[in-house]
């Protein structure tokens with residue numbers, strides 16, 4: 381798969397979804413999810429104009445950030461669950477964190493962060509799936525109250541990863557509920573939608589979509 385083509389196709393699908401939803405394309409950040417993909421492909425995407433890259437594993441993010449320092453405008457977004465002893469890598473290298481789900485991690489990130497506040501999304505486990513990370517919808521206000529006073533973090537919105545399904549349409553009610561929850565808490569941003577359902581997410585108000593496979597092709601199973 382040629383990364384520039386994958387990227388162009390995703391951008392085109394985003395543009396179509398935006399025009400259907402009557403939303404400007406600039407309202408949506410495309411996070412190119414590069415986890416388990418080699419730095420060479422990140423360079424290809426960068427050359428094709430992509431600037432925001434999403435990584436799930438903190439050490440992999442750190443290693444790639446060190447290797448790709450010459451790509452001056454590149455922004456890393458950490459999108460996966462984080463352990464306390466790895467929070468320093470995210471605090472040091474990331475511009476945003478999409479999977480905040482505990483006050484302990486928030487405090488560690490706050491303690492380690494230098495420079496501009498880390499943009500954070502609270503991850504919400506919308507369907508209360510035992511296998512999933514994230515806080516239950518009813519627990520979001522309590523976490524938010526603990527995180528808001530931290531000066532080196534800036535909670536901008538909510539994130540979710542709906543249950544696996546046959547069809548991206550199945551994600552729609554979860555995206556709608558996430559939007560309502562964010563509005564009720566005065567949060568402006570919504571990180572929702574992957575290769576599987578990003579057009580539905582855009583229709584339902586996503587401000588960031590996290591797309592990997594449609595840009596880079598399949599990841600090696602590890």
Ligand SMILES: *Cc1c(COP(=O)(O)O)cnc(C)c1O
Pocket residue numbers: 413415436459460541573574575576590591592593594
């Ligand atoms: C892997 C991953 C994605 C991207 O998934 P694709 O199906 O490859 O687009 C998005 N969000 C999270 C949290 C992920 O772990």
